[in-house]
Amino acid sequence: MLDFLSRRLAAALVTLVLATVVVFAVVEVLPGDPALVMLGTDARPDTLAAVRAQYGFDQPLTVRYLHWIGGLLSFDLGNSHAYGTSVARLIGDRLAVTLPLGALALSWALLVAIPLGVFAAWTHGTAGDWGVMGFTQIGISIPNFWFGIVLVLAFAVTWRIFPAGGFPGWRQDPAGSIYALVLPALSLSLGEIAILTRVTRSAMLDTLREDYVRTARAKGAPESTVLFRHALRNALIPVTTVAGLIAGFLIAGAVIIESVFRLPGVGQLVYDSINNRDLIVIKNVVILFTILVLVVNLLVDLAYVVLDPRPRVAS
Amino acid sequence: MSAFLARARRHVGFQIGAVLLLLFVGTALVSVFWTPYPVDELAMRFKLRPSSPEHWLGTDHLGRDVLSRIMVGAQTSITVGLIAVVLGMTVGVTLGAWAAARGGWVDEALSRTSDLIFAFPAVLIAILITSVLGASARNAILAIAIFNIPVFARVTRGASLAMWSRDFVRAATAMGRGPIGITLRHVLPNIMSVLIVQATIQFAVAILAEAGLSYLGLGAQPPVPSWGRMLRDAQTYIFQAPELALWPGLAVALAVLGLNMLGDGLRDLLDPRLRLMRVG
Numbered sequence: 001m002l003d004f005l006s007r008r009l010a011a012a013l014v015t016l017v018l019a020t021v022v023v024f025a026v027v028e029v030l031p032g033d034p035a036l037v038m039l040g041t042d043a044r045p046d047t048l049a050a051v052r053a054q055y056g057f058d059q060p061l062t063v064r065y066l067h068w069i070g071g072l073l074s075f076d077l078g079n080s081h082a083y084g085t086s087v088a089r090l091i092g093d094r095l096a097v098t099l100p101l102g103a104l105a106l107s108w109a110l111l112v113a114i115p116l117g118v119f120a121a122w123t124h125g126t127a128g129d130w131g132v133m134g135f136t137q138i139g140i141s142i143p144n145f146w147f148g149i150v151l152v153l154a155f156a157v158t159w160r161i162f163p164a165g166g167f168p169g170w171r172q173d174p175a176g177s178i179y180a181l182v183l184p185a186l187s188l189s190l191g192e193i194a195i196l197t198r199v200t201r202s203a204m205l206d207t208l209r210e211d212y213v214r215t216a217r218a219k220g221a222p223e224s225t226v227l228f229r230h231a232l233r234n235a236l237i238p239v240t241t242v243a244g245l246i247a248g249f250l251i252a253g254a255v256i257i258e259s260v261f262r263l264p265g266v267g268q269l270v271y272d273s274i275n276n277r278d279l280i281v282i283k284n285v286v287i288l289f290t291i292l293v294l295v296v297n298l299l300v301d302l303a304y305v306v307l308d309p310r311p312r313v314a315s
Numbered sequence: 316m317s318a319f320l321a322r323a324r325r326h327v328g329f330q331i332g333a334v335l336l337l338l339f340v341g342t343a344l345v346s347v348f349w350t351p352y353p354v355d356e357l358a359m360r361f362k363l364r365p366s367s368p369e370h371w372l373g374t375d376h377l378g379r380d381v382l383s384r385i386m387v388g389a390q391t392s393i394t395v396g397l398i399a400v401v402l403g404m405t406v407g408v409t410l411g412a413w414a415a416a417r418g419g420w421v422d423e424a425l426s427r428t429s430d431l432i433f434a435f436p437a438v439l440i441a442i443l444i445t446s447v448l449g450a451s452a453r454n455a456i457l458a459i460a461i462f463n464i465p466v467f468a469r470v471t472r473g474a475s476l477a478m479w480s481r482d483f484v485r486a487a488t489a490m491g492r493g494p495i496g497i498t499l500r501h502v503l504p505n506i507m508s509v510l511i512v513q514a515t516i517q518f519a520v521a522i523l524a525e526a527g528l529s530y531l532g533l534g535a536q537p538p539v540p541s542w543g544r545m546l547r548d549a550q551t552y553i554f555q556a557p558e559l560a561l562w563p564g565l566a567v568a569l570a571v572l573g574l575n576m577l578g579d580g581l582r583d584l585l586d587p588r589l590r591l592m593r594v595g
Binding site for chain 2: 015018019022023026027030037137138140141142143145146149150152153157158164249251253255256259260270271274275277279282285286289290293
């Protein structure tokens with residue numbers, strides 16, 4: 001098992017190193033002169049030179065790359081060009097909005113998707129199954145940011161139950177902050193509900209065909225015991241895997257949702273940084289998200305080992 | 316072909332998908348020649364009007380006809396989506412077929428590279444690319460195309476590997492045909508149905524991505540109408556003209572739904588193994 005995990009960890013590290021090279025190449029090499037991107041083509045030569053010196057753009061590529069990696073390792077990500085403050089603190093503050101948003105969306109998605117998927121598998125081939133599958137088809141086709149706008153139309157414009165956007169801040173108003181995350185989390189979870197429902201349904205269909213389920217039924221176990229104790233427990237293994245994969249992408253999807261609801265999260269930071277051409281912030285946010293995705297994938301592998309004894313034996 | 320049509324006639328999902336796709340493509344084609352109003356005609360006196368017999372879907376914040384703009388927006392969606400998928404597919408299929416034919420280090424390098432691209436959240440990289448290269452429809456196409464490459468490379472590799480172990484391909488190898496000849500004559504024609512299904516699904520994904528990018532202001536730039544940008548503008552006026560925020564999103568959802576249903580339908584109709592499973 002240790003062998004299995006250390007191999008996974010090594011693979012993740014290699015991916016991470018390659019990812020830093022790619023991000024560095026896109027942000028600092030592809031545009032030619034990063035200072036020109038940050039200041040615009042009408043910038044004066046002396047301000048350009050000053051910015052180049054300030055961010056070290058005048059140094060050789062390898063020096064710049066190693067300097068950035070060194071900074072990443074010591075959590076010193078430099079200062080934002082637009083905000084003038086430390087990038088690490090900037091991102092840290094914004095994560096306080098984005099992480100709860102992602103967690104809320106994922107919990108809500110699991111809460112809805114697992115029962116729906118079990119129901120669809122249980123009523124396989126009947127109207128109930130068709131209804132759930134139709135819903136998932138619609139769920140993956142609707143852009144989540146538009147669903148967010150529709151939710152605003154319904155619950156903020158028409159009925160005025162929830163705010164149309166904005167975020168009061170955890171310290172100022174904790175209850176209001178949770179309240180402000182409800183609509184964004186709902187819109188973020190729509191596509192995930194659709195995907196997780198399908199995964200749960202097909203995993204349940206697989207396990208319901210297994211011999212031990214037939215044995216349990218033959219022994220006269222109640223249907224609920226068969227469904228939840230025997231079938232669902234094993235069906236949860238692929239569901240966990242996909243939920244983990246989704247978790248990373250939920251956070252990326254938050255970029256658009258935070259923009260819809262004007263939430264001061266990491267997504268909004270990315271959006272503002274694009275408009276401010278703040279390459280320093282963009283580069284670090286992208287790599288931090290990549291690290292997050294890799295860590296989540298590692299955790300999924302770990303959960304996999306705990307839930308399913310087979311890989312443990314195999315390794 | 317007639318057997319395919321006979322089966323298609325019984326597949327409701329496929330039919331709904333086909334009708335929606337025809338509607339989508341038809342709207343874009345008609346809009347090339349005709350729209351109810353000139354697409355950029357400003358009429359500030361009539362701004363933010365609700366649906367009416369003159370303006371079926373109302374007018375936007377500059378008094379422009381929303382229906383006309385949605386019709387032309389279909390062109391933008393199709394252009395960006397189609398070019399991105401065709402680009403990604405061309406490169407991806409070539410790489411995937413090469414990896415399957417060659418094996419060894421080529422295969423290993425390709426698999427690791429696609430793992431790397433999959434580790435990045437796609438939206439973020441698209442944002443990164445468009446923010447560095449500048450916001451434009453062309454750069455949005457590029458960003459979406461890059462993410463289609465590993466998808467097609469993986470699918471092609473997997474399906475091609477299965478073909479390479481089949482007897483008729485082995486026979487062709489024994490007859491002295493080279494890897495390129497076999498790939499073009501035997502492998503690719505036999506995995507075409509898998510690629511068509513994947514392309515349909517990827518087209519749907521690309522349209523969603525285009526809408527998201529242009530909502531963030533990173534897609535097609537004004538005055539070119541795009542559904543995502545229309546939603547962004549509509550949101551500003553959501554309290555004065557709530558309907559405005561409905562139509563462009565509905566257009567995206569219907570186009571994507573149509574392609575997804577068509578893709579699922581095609582998979583059922585073209586993949587004989589699934590068909591057998593359903594019968595049995």
